[in-house]
Amino acid sequence: MRNTTGAFILLPGYNKCVARNFGHDSVVCECNSTYCDSIGSVSLPSLGQFSSYLSSIAGSRLEASQGEVRANSTGERLRLTIVPYQKYQKIRGFGGAMTDAAAINILSLSAGAQEQLLRQYFSSEGIGYSVVRVPMASCDFSTRLYTYADTPGDYDLHNFTLAPEDINMKIPLLQRAQALSPHPLSLLASAWSAPAWMKTNGALTGKGSLKGQPGGKEHKTWAQYYVRFLEEYAKYNLTFWALTTGNEPSAGMMTNYSFQALGFTPEEQRDWVSLDLGPALHASSYPHTHVLILDDNRILLPHWAKVVLSDIHAGRYIHGVAVHWYLDSIVPPDISLGTTHDLYPEYYLFGTEACAGWNPRNKGVMLGSWDRAEQYAHDIIEDLNHYVVGWTDWNLALDPNGGPNWVKNLVDSPVIVDATRDVFYKQPSFYSMAHFSKFLWEGSQRVGVSASGETHLEFSAFIRPDGSLVLIILNRSSSDILFEVWDPPVGYIPSTAPAHSLLTLAWKRQ
Secondary structure, three states: OEOOOOOEOOOOOOEOOOEEOOOOOOOEEEEOOOOOOEOOOOOOOOOOEEEEEEEEOOOOOOEEEEEEOEOOOOOOOOEEEEEEEEEEEEOOEEEEEOOHHHHHHHHOOOHHHHHHHHHHHHOOOOOOOOEEEEEEOOOOOOOOOOOOOOOOOOOOOOOOOOOHHHHHHHHHHHHHHHHHOOOOOEEEEEEOOOOHHHEOOOOOEOOOEEOOOOOOHHHHHHHHHHHHHHHHHHOOOOOEEEEEOOOOOOHHHOOOOOOEOOEOOHHHHHHHHHHHHHHHHHHOOOOOOEEEEEEEEHHHOOHHHHHHHOOHHHHOOOOEEEEEOOOHHHOOHHHHHHHHHHHOOOOEEEEEEOOOOOOHHHOOOOOOOHHHHHHHHHHHHHHHOOOEEEEEEEEOOEOOOOOOOOOOOOOOOOEEEEOOOOEEEEOHHHHHHHHHHOOOOOOOEEEEEEEOOOOOEEEEEEEOOOOOEEEEEEEOOOOOEEEEEEEOOOEEEEEEEOOOEEEEEEEOOO
């Protein structure tokens, strides 16, 4: 934080960013085995004061400061008014995916640097990730193609075995992440493809679906495969909060699709859940594991939800709808997310995958890209303002090329590992995630917030379980924007959102 003279005072537990510029619009923060920037554990000041955390294109990274709440308006033209009696969804959590690629990259570092990286995501001085998505067997972010049951005709799954990637890499890292986290992690499982011998195309990749019909032996075996996965991970004290019905089922309906996929129509997914997956989970030791349908782009909503959730047999086994962020710009959130929530308010919406650098026009890693941090924050705020209860980034860590990925589908990640120098870089998108994951605890409830006039600011407000209020503000414009926040029982908070910045304001209300 700054004192009244403007000099920088390091708060207890605060480590400053070691900034490096790679020629994009902002900087990365470099970490090694002995040093990494951090704001430490955050506690709010007493009633009558507020905390502010700023990240910006200019180089601020969760820069902390405090100020006084005022009794009277500052007279700023723009006022954001908190409307606490307007109550919406409660937050489940934020996180990323422990893919094979992420595990390979984390384990390529020295023991000290590995520990630093895991602490950054999962410890109380880190950014508070509480969700980890775990691919079931291989995906494109693997170095080879495999499933856990590659023996043809093994309908009873006698030869079901976790891969070396699970046993030697992902499981030990998940155990270490859990040990660092002050709360139980919410693990989320997604499968990319069924074994090739169970599929219509006889391959893990490309256009293909399960042989036969829902209720048939392939569909039953595929449901048991999920149960076996949960059983095997439980042997390592890793239990799953949720699983999805399969990653991007629409991909498995595309001719010449380049990597692992399993096609389902919404009708097939509905019947598989009602006849096979639901009953298999219900009869297993994991009847309380949540089932999330879709796990695909929101452009498929609300149609997909209507087909699956209007069926009472399928609906009773389902807890939520999982969405990916790709193609979000094509379909307005009110039409997809809003309509789905209005039709089926008892099922939550959850973001399960997002990454920058996936678009062929600007593919791969861009070290220091603030624009990508803004893309993240914009999408998260838009999702939160349309009933989404959590948001999961894709790979926790990638190499400087954006891999490894066996099909060269190279993308970006909030953490980029340079094993040759035994360092990792925290991208602007890492801090973008932090403005949400660090401050929006599980159980935080979104409340109303209204602007006094037209503004370029994007924002979302939450009351946390301890009664404090968190307001997250994104300014994607190239001008500083002065504003005040009015929380009627507390007072007026004067603030500025610098050009191209992300701001988290937090204060006690009682």
